[in-house]
Amino acid sequence: ETGVTQSPTHLIKTRGQQVTLRCSSQSGHNTVSWYQQALGQGPQFIFQYYREEENGRGNFPPRFSGLQFPNYSSELNVNALELDDSALYLCASSLVGSGRTYNEQFFGPGTRLTVL
Amino acid sequence: KQEVTQIPAALSVPEGENLVLNCSFTDSAIYNLQWFRQDPGKGLTSLLLIQSSQREQTSGRLNASLDKSSGRSTLYIAASQPGDSATYLCAVQTDMRFGAGTRLTVKP
Numbered sequence: 001e002t003g004v005t006q007s008p009t010h011l012i013k014t015r016g017q018q019v020t021l022r023c024s025s026q027s028g029h030n031t032v033s034w035y036q037q038a039l040g041q042g043p044q045f046i047f048q049y050y051r052e053e054e055n056g057r058g059n060f061p062p063r064f065s066g067l068q069f070p071n072y073s074s075e076l077n078v079n080a081l082e083l084d085d086s087a088l089y090l091c092a093s094s095l096v097g098s099g100r101t102y103n104e105q106f107f108g109p110g111t112r113l114t115v116l
Numbered sequence: 117k118q119e120v121t122q123i124p125a126a127l128s129v130p131e132g133e134n135l136v137l138n139c140s141f142t143d144s145a146i147y148n149l150q151w152f153r154q155d156p157g158k159g160l161t162s163l164l165l166i167q168s169s170q171r172e173q174t175s176g177r178l179n180a181s182l183d184k185s186s187g188r189s190t191l192y193i194a195a196s197q198p199g200d201s202a203t204y205l206c207a208v209q210t211d212m213r214f215g216a217g218t219r220l221t222v223k224p
Binding site for chain 2: 006033035040044045048105
């Protein structure tokens with residue numbers, strides 16, 4: 001069973017640029033969630049995708065957007081990067097049943113984004 | 117709005133000691149609560165998941181309890197080891213809200 005993977009591991013961008021982060025879900029999972037973790041803080045929920053549709057969103061502006069593909073891999077896109085976007089970005093996958101029961105989330109290793 | 121608090125923020129104990137980490141939340145309408153471990157600069161490793169209908173879960177030296185009515189969960193670690201040193205995070209799901217974590221150091 002393959003775990004959750006993320007790419008790239010590290011990324012350096014300048015303010016105003018755009019970035020795409022990628023996540024490959026654990027085999028058999030149909031839900032992916034993205035989180036932003038600033039240094040010394042707990043992860044903050046950005047959004048979740050369930051079967052390719054957005055299924056909830058945290059308090060993040062529209063310049064944070066995402067996609068989930070038919071193979072349940074996912075992308076997080078951030079436009080017009082700001083210095084405060086520097087953080088560890090984590091994705092997590094889970095299997096949500098037809099009754100929308102929530103099961104254990106499994107996290108990837110994260111992408112460290114630095115905005116200069 | 118759900119708020120999740122973890123106390124203490126940091127904890128240092130000698131090897132072999134039993135310890136308890138605390139997690140409190142303000143809204144008892146949760147689907148489940150999950151405990152994670154995070155090593156510096158790394159992703160999160162799931163330790164235990166407690167469904168809202170459950171009171172506790174055990175895995176090896178770890179035991180997690182859940183009291184929804186009081187908005188509390190505890191993670192009990194028995195016979196702590198230096199390898200247990202990490203940040204421990206709890207998260208409550210409806211919208212997967214995390215606490216800021218407890219940074220645990222176990223000294224040899």
